[in-house]
Amino acid sequence: MPITSWKVGAGGTARATASMLDPRLIADLRAARRVVVFTGAGMSAESGIPTFRDRLTGLWAQVDPMEVATARAFRANPQRTWDWHVQLAEAVRAAAPNAGHAAIAALEQAGPEVTVITQNVDALHHRAGSREVVELHGNLLRLTSFVDEEAAFAAASPTICRVCDGYAVWEHCDPYAERGDLAAIELRAGPVPRCPGCGALLRPDVVWFGEPLAVDAIEAAWNAVDRCEVLIAVGASLEVEPAASLPWRALARGARVVEVNPVPTALAAQCHAVISGAAAEVLPALFAAIWPER
Numbered sequence: 001m002p003i004t005s006w007k008v009g010a011g012g013t014a015r016a017t018a019s020m021l022d023p024r025l026i027a028d029l030r031a032a033r034r035v036v037v038f039t040g041a042g043m044s045a046e047s048g049i050p051t052f053r054d055r056l057t058g059l060w061a062q063v064d065p066m067e068v069a070t071a072r073a074f075r076a077n078p079q080r081t082w083d084w085h086v087q088l089a090e091a092v093r094a095a096a097p098n099a100g101h102a103a104i105a106a107l108e109q110a111g112p113e114v115t116v117i118t119q120n121v122d123a124l125h126h127r128a129g130s131r132e133v134v135e136l137h138g139n140l141l142r143l144t145s146f147v148d149e150e151a152a153f154a155a156a157s158p159t160i161c162r163v164c165d166g167y168a169v170w171e172h173c174d175p176y177a178e179r180g181d182l183a184a185i186e187l188r189a190g191p192v193p194r195c196p197g198c199g200a201l202l203r204p205d206v207v208w209f210g211e212p213l214a215v216d217a218i219e220a221a222w223n224a225v226d227r228c229e230v231l232i233a234v235g236a237s238l239e240v241e242p243a244a245s246l247p248w249r250a251l252a253r254g255a256r257v258v259e260v261n262p263v264p265t266a267l268a269a270q271c272h273a274v275i276s277g278a279a280a281e282v283l284p285a286l287f288a289a290i291w292p293e294r
């Protein structure tokens with residue numbers, strides 16, 4: 001069972017938060033030199049970006065994300081998958097970092113070394129000013145080419161496109177195309193665009209269900225988790241591997257682990273404190289309670 005478990009409602013204050021935390025835990029958190037904040041879709045809920053599993057409203061009510069956020073779905077119907085991501089991109093462009101993102105960015109000024117490990121693809125941590133951010137699942141507003149591995153292996157002389165870094169058949173690669181031509185293409189309504197070099201279909205540079213994470217991203221996450229003394233898990237349902245294992249890895253290494261989520265996850269029974277509430281309300285109060293001198 002966690003050492004401390006309580007609910008923070010609207011208007012939760014630093015003093016109230018401090019009075020509810022175990023003093024030994026406060027001391028451990030305050031002494032930490034390295035902190036990991038691990039965030040999922042709930043982190044951005046109050047910025048207006050829906051989570052996948054909570055509120056099946058609007059965009060999410062029409063289709064199961066699992067059916068459009070996979071390579072198989074893109075191969076079968078690229079336009080449908082593209083259009084679905086366009087709607088998500090519009091929500092991301094309209095969103096702004098919330099008070100929780102700002103509190104995490106400000107925590108860097110309080111002294112500890114802070115690494116944000118996020119499953120989110122909305123770049124709101126960067127926009128809030130966090131400097132050390134590991135984007136485990138990529139960035140929605142960046143495009144990359146769809147690598148059709150079957151076609152690449154079947155090609156007589158597959159090579160790497162110098163514009164998109166995807167597999168290409170060299171004779172199809174436009175020698176006058178440049179990387180900047182690709183960077184200028186955006187995730188907007190319309191036909192699925194193609195790489196200006198090799199002509200491959202473009203897709204958002206995110207990790208779809210069933211795809212592996214970038215090796216450098218998961219290694220950076222493991223390194224940060226293995227070095228941290230405190231991990232704060234915020235708004236993640238912990239149902240998507242391998243990211244879901246990160247809080248358990250921190251626990252196994254002896255770190256203090258705190259969960260912030262209106263709906264406790266499987267982690268709640270094992271971690272040191274569970275704070276039931278919304279990220280934008282809990283995080284500013286929690287950090288002010290632990291690091292009041294900030």
Ligand code: NAD
Nearest residue numbers: 040041042051052053119120121122235236237263278279
């Ligand atoms: P999820 O949708 O599976 O779960 C969201 C979690 O957030 C739940 O545990 C829920 O209880 C919690 N939550 C809801 N509102 C909250 C709030 N205001 N404050 C704190 N917590 C709140 O999300 P997931 O576990 O992150 O996994 C889904 C995957 O979908 C991720 O890998 C991510 O890449 C992607 N995704 C990203 C975004 C984004 O970039 N903003 C949005 C939706 C989904």
